[in-house]
Amino acid sequence: MNSGIATRRITEMPVAVIDFETTGLTPGFDRVVEVAVVRIDPGKSPRLVFDTLINPCRPMAATEVHGISDADVASAPKFKDIAGELLTATQGCILAAYNVYFDIRFLNYELANAGVMHQPPHFCLMYLRTMLGLGTRCKLEDACRFHSVEFASSHFASQDALAASQLYACYLSEIQRQGVATFADLANLRTYKFNSSFGCSPFPDPTTFGLRRFDKLVSRAGVAAPVDPTRQAIAAYWDALKTVLADLEITEEELEYVAAERARGGLQEEQIRVIHARAFVSVLSQFAADRWIDDRESRKLKRLNACLAKLGWAPGM
Structure with a gap:
C-alpha cells in the first residue's frame, strides 16, 4: 500500500463514524432509511454532524427492528438528495462503522445511484476490538457494556453512531499503548478485508461529483425511543x-x-x-x-x- 492513507498516523487522521438503518440486509432490494455521521477530528471530542431519515422509495420493512414507519419517511429526502451533505460530513476522513461490512455495502450502492463511484478508506470497530486483543466479536451493545460506554439499545442511527464513536476513543488509547502508529501498522496486526481500503483516498469535496448542498433534513433527534x-x-x-x-x-x-x-x-x-x-x-x-x-x-x-x-x-x- 503505497498510496491512500496507509502511511498516515492514526492519531492525526479525522474519523467519520457512520451508521445506517435499512429495510433489510441486501443493498439494492433493501434501502437506507436513516443515516448519521459522528465526526472525530484529531484532539477533539466526537460530534454529530449529520443525521436524517431517508425516503427509501419502496415500502418500509424491518420496522420491528428500527421503529421507522412509512409515515415517518413520507416527507424525508431521498438518498440522492442528501449525498452532497453526507460527503461534506465525511470529507477528508477515514470512515468507521461498528459493522463496516454491512454499512459500506449500503453506502457504495446508494452513492453509486447518486453518481458517486469512489471507494473511501474504512475500518470496522467490531473487528478493531479483536485486532487489538480486547475481546471477541460481539454486538455494539455488548462492546459498550464491556468498555463502560453509555448505550441505549435503540436502533436510532445517531445514538448508535455516538456510542460507536465513544468506543473508538477507547480503542485509540489502546492503539497508542501498543505503539501502533500508522494504518499500515494497524493492517499488520491482523488480516481483514478492510485493510486493503487503506490504499484508497478519502472523499473529496462533493462538488467533484457535481453534488449540491441540501438542508431539508428530517431527524429523529430529540425523539425518545419507545419502550417496546x-x-x-x-x-x-x-x-x-x-x-x-x-x-x-x-x-x-x-x-x-x-x-x-x-x-x-x-x-x-x-x-x-x-x-x-x-x-x-x-x-x-x-x-x-x-x-x-x-x-x-x-x-x-x-x-x-x-x-x-x-x-x-x-x-x-
Missing part, C-alpha cells in the same frame, strides 16, 4: 445474528453467542423464522449477484443453513 420489549428483543437477536454473518465464517463459539441471545429474548418461533429467512435470502442474493455460486460460496451457504437450523429454523425445514 418485543421490538428490543427482535432487534437484539437481529444484531447478534448480523454480527456473526459479517464474514460468514461462523464458529461454534459465535453460534453459542447467538443462541444465548435467542434464549434471553424469548422470541416466538414465527418471529425466528422471519429473521432467519431474511438473513438467508440476503446472503444468497449476495452470492448470486454475479450469476455464479462457486464451491466456496456453496459451502458457506450450507454452513449458514446448518447454523440457522441449530438456532431453531432454516430454509427447507
Whole structure:
C-alpha cells in the first residue's frame, strides 16, 4: 500500500463514524432509511454532524427492528438528495462503522445511484476490538457494556453512531499503548478485508461529483425511543445474528453467542423464522449477484443453513 492513507498516523487522521438503518440486509432490494455521521477530528471530542431519515422509495420493512414507519419517511429526502451533505460530513476522513461490512455495502450502492463511484478508506470497530486483543466479536451493545460506554439499545442511527464513536476513543488509547502508529501498522496486526481500503483516498469535496448542498433534513433527534420489549428483543437477536454473518465464517463459539441471545429474548418461533429467512435470502442474493455460486460460496451457504437450523429454523425445514 503505497498510496491512500496507509502511511498516515492514526492519531492525526479525522474519523467519520457512520451508521445506517435499512429495510433489510441486501443493498439494492433493501434501502437506507436513516443515516448519521459522528465526526472525530484529531484532539477533539466526537460530534454529530449529520443525521436524517431517508425516503427509501419502496415500502418500509424491518420496522420491528428500527421503529421507522412509512409515515415517518413520507416527507424525508431521498438518498440522492442528501449525498452532497453526507460527503461534506465525511470529507477528508477515514470512515468507521461498528459493522463496516454491512454499512459500506449500503453506502457504495446508494452513492453509486447518486453518481458517486469512489471507494473511501474504512475500518470496522467490531473487528478493531479483536485486532487489538480486547475481546471477541460481539454486538455494539455488548462492546459498550464491556468498555463502560453509555448505550441505549435503540436502533436510532445517531445514538448508535455516538456510542460507536465513544468506543473508538477507547480503542485509540489502546492503539497508542501498543505503539501502533500508522494504518499500515494497524493492517499488520491482523488480516481483514478492510485493510486493503487503506490504499484508497478519502472523499473529496462533493462538488467533484457535481453534488449540491441540501438542508431539508428530517431527524429523529430529540425523539425518545419507545419502550417496546418485543421490538428490543427482535432487534437484539437481529444484531447478534448480523454480527456473526459479517464474514460468514461462523464458529461454534459465535453460534453459542447467538443462541444465548435467542434464549434471553424469548422470541416466538414465527418471529425466528422471519429473521432467519431474511438473513438467508440476503446472503444468497449476495452470492448470486454475479450469476455464479462457486464451491466456496456453496459451502458457506450450507454452513449458514446448518447454523440457522441449530438456532431453531432454516430454509427447507
